[in-house]
Amino acid sequence: xxxxxxxxxxxxxxxxxxxxxxxxxxxxxxxxxxxxxxxxxxxxxxxxxxxxxx
Numbered sequence: 750x751x752x753x754x755x756x757x758x759x760x761x762x763x764x765x766x767x768x769x770x771x772x773x774x775x776x777x778x779x780x781x782x783x784x785x786x787x788x789x790x791x792x793x794x795x796x797x798x799x800x801x802x803x
């Protein structure tokens with residue numbers, strides 16, 4: 750897995766921090782503020798729904 754630290758905006762306008770990229774599974778792993786668990790999204794869906802901020 751590749752460690753990252755990038756900020757994206759989700760479809761509702763909420764900022765999330767992408768922390769890892771799993772090339773083997775083609776998944777983006779990110780954190781939501783105030784939510785203790787990591788979230789995962791397939792790369793294809795993430796690209797369609799999220800917009801990079803930083």
